[in-house]
Amino acid sequence: MSQLFIIALCFSAFANAQQKTTEHLLLGSPYGEFCTMCEAFVVCLPQNEAANINPAEPPKVLPERGNFTLYYFPTRTFWQQIYTIWEWFIVNFMPVNSHGRPLGIYQPDGAMLSYQAAETFFSIDPPEITLPDAIIKRDDGSWLDKNRQPKGSCYRLPLWETLDVVAKRAPQTPN
Amino acid sequence: MNDLRGDFAWQWRWFGSHPLRGLGIILHLLLRILFGVFFIAAGINKINKGWLTTDVMEKIFYQRLTELHPDSFAAFFLQEFAIPLDMPLAWLITIGELIIGVGLIFGIAVRLNAWGAFAMMMGFAIGGYYDASLLPLIGMTILFFSKPTGHWLGFDRRLYPLQPWLFR
Numbered sequence: 001m002s003q004l005f006i007i008a009l010c011f012s013a014f015a016n017a018q019q020k021t022t023e024h025l026l027l028g029s030p031y032g033e034f035c036t037m038c039e040a041f042v043v044c045l046p047q048n049e050a051a052n053i054n055p056a057e058p059p060k061v062l063p064e065r066g067n068f069t070l071y072y073f074p075t076r077t078f079w080q081q082i083y084t085i086w087e088w089f090i091v092n093f094m095p096v097n098s099h100g101r102p103l104g105i106y107q108p109d110g111a112m113l114s115y116q117a118a119e120t121f122f123s124i125d126p127p128e129i130t131l132p133d134a135i136i137k138r139d140d141g142s143w144l145d146k147n148r149q150p151k152g153s154c155y156r157l158p159l160w161e162t163l164d165v166v167a168k169r170a171p172q173t174p175n
Numbered sequence: 176m177n178d179l180r181g182d183f184a185w186q187w188r189w190f191g192s193h194p195l196r197g198l199g200i201i202l203h204l205l206l207r208i209l210f211g212v213f214f215i216a217a218g219i220n221k222i223n224k225g226w227l228t229t230d231v232m233e234k235i236f237y238q239r240l241t242e243l244h245p246d247s248f249a250a251f252f253l254q255e256f257a258i259p260l261d262m263p264l265a266w267l268i269t270i271g272e273l274i275i276g277v278g279l280i281f282g283i284a285v286r287l288n289a290w291g292a293f294a295m296m297m298g299f300a301i302g303g304y305y306d307a308s309l310l311p312l313i314g315m316t317i318l319f320f321s322k323p324t325g326h327w328l329g330f331d332r333r334l335y336p337l338q339p340w341l342f343r
Contacts, residue, residue: 035242037304037305039242075306078307079307081306081308082307082308082310082311084306084308085213085308088213088217089212089213089216092216092220159242
């Protein structure tokens with residue numbers, strides 16, 4: 001019985017090194033990193049358009065027109081989901097601060113949206129989302145170019161409403 | 176001793192004459208112990224995060240509800256079953272993970288614990304927490320259920336005469 005107790009204590013010690021809370025970050029959660037099966041849309045607006053936005057009232061709908069980039073973060077791929085077993089295991093011994101997942105990039109093309117598939121990389125430390133063409137800082141939503149120069153600001157959009165909009169404006173894409 | 180090991184024995188001679196079966200048994204036991212460690216770590220993590228003492232489970236369910244399609248079965252399951260029973264479920268999952276983990280590591284009622292792990296993961300999947308990582312984990316529980324691994328290594332072998340159904 002005492003062996004059981006010692007083992008439980010050991011596990012308790014290393015289990016304390018669990019995933020950080022990321023509630024304060026863009027696409028963060030009070031229960032850990034942006035989840036494997038979660039999906040999200042983030043719209044990024046250039047500086048001149050983002051300057052007109054009241055931070056207390058971030059956009060809730062995709063702009064009808066204008067210059068923006070809409071990033072779609074779908075669920076992780078099948079093999080990335082399998083890999084989460086290892087991530088959940090190893091997080092008990094050392095922090096797991098990053099993960100990869102697929103990415104969809106939508107850009108305005110007249111009244112419609114063009115689509116491009118890519119890969120992205122989520123990180124808690126540093127708190128960033130690395131995109132093929134840019135970086136999103138997750139602590140303040142700022143949008144940086146590859147040289148880390150400010151490019152604009154990013155905002156999370158409601159999932160289901162944005163899926164409907166994308167289905168209408170980009171009907172040929174996987175969504 | 177009356178057990179289900181058949182001709183298996185922890186002897187170099189046995190492994191020498193059954194190399195493939197021996198390797199399978201070693202891998203099987205290794206998986207079982209790792210699975211048990213995984214479950215214990217998950218249970219302790221939940222205790223540390225206040226699952227047994229706060230409404231964190233309810234918050235997790237509500238957060239998941241916002242991510243699920245409103246017409247999906249998982250959303251219905253969360254609203255009608257999981258959220259009203261959040262605290263009993265938090266206890267069931269947390270304590271269940273600890274019991275299953277200990278059982279698998281020490282080879283105590285392995286088959287019953289494997290069944291418990293299987294049921295728990297099927298519940299996660301139905302409740303909107305399905306992802307592909309559940310597939311190998313569910314596969315492992317079926318593996319642990321199918322063989323008397325607690326008789327190869329663990330207390331099942333000693334406990335079997337007391338209650339053959341439980342420790343088989």
